[in-house]
Amino acid sequence: MPPKTSFDWANVRKRRFGVWRYRELLPISDNVEPVTMCEGGTPLIKLNRAVDGHVYVKFEGANPTGSFKDRGMTVGVTIAKHIGVKGVVVASTGNTAASAAAYAARAGLACVVVLPRGGVAKGKLAQSLLHGARIVEVDGVFDDALEEVFTEVVINGKKDLYPLNSYNPWRLEGQKTIAFEIVDELSEVPDAIVVPVGNAGNISAIWKGFKELYNYGLISKLPRMIGVQAEGAAPLVATWNRKSETLLEIEKPYTIASAIRIGKPVNWLKALNAVKESNGTFIAVSDNEILNSVKDLAQYEGIGVEPASAASLAGYRKAIDLGILNRDDSVVLIATGHALKDPDTISKIF
């Protein structure tokens, strides 16, 4: 017998479509007021021309700051405000920073963003500035920025700044609602979910969401989780392919998709478990395949995404070629961020 929950699809569907529709499945008591901007409730768009078959894009670029990070931030910043911290801190390739800055502003909290110098797309940097974050730049890549947050804030215990990268479990609680929305809208579970992977929080969170629905008896099957990384920044693909029990880190990750230019994903073990338990896999795609997918989503479907987001379409195509997925499988591709985030890279396509 599955455990009991007061959650009921018919009831929750009376509420606005978005993260807080699923409040019964978020571990936050009713008396806590959310810091929200109506995040989530993003479009699930069936692809007509870029690929054949039953393939949908979950367009997370439609969130308030233009990426899926807002789902995690609404919950994380709600908790930060509730526990009474002065501010929040994140390391970021740009989207986490933009989202943290916006939600902190809304909550009246300070925000410090630690960024890899020269490694953040223009649109994202502008968002952090716009929302009043304090920007600290470090030499190196995202992993060095996260190390800085770990040593300065977590290890040295600067208690007035609350860390909000995706090792913070509240972030994943918000992001798991992607799974709830997919089931809510399709009224069934797709055969596979294809997710671009960087720090590996999102794939872990989405799997957590599906498993919760399953464990509560609200769905009767689980999807396969397919994680996609860029060839030059694919520590999880290497770890998976070589069946390593420790993470095979990449010291100098590089890909044109700066959002997933990450060599030491903090959620690597959760992500490996998600893929293993779901009978999924990790796939590497080239920068060219990513850029072609950006163009195809834009020009065949009208969907404008930043490069990292298009890794899901590139990964889907590769999964079909390799026989990992069939053309008649129903598949949801997570398109993680909006095209306007990274105009410079996109203009290089043409």
Ligand SMILES: Cc1ncc(COP(=O)(O)O)c(C=O)c1O
């Ligand atoms: C646009 C975009 N796509 C994908 C990812 C990867 O998500 P995750 O770090 O949760 O694996 C990120 C951030 O890391 C991102 O900003």
Ligand SMILES: N[C@@H](CCOP(=O)(O)O)C(=O)O
């Ligand atoms: N691409 C991410 C990297 C950090 O991810 P997080 O989910 O751990 O915050 C970003 O936008 O910074």
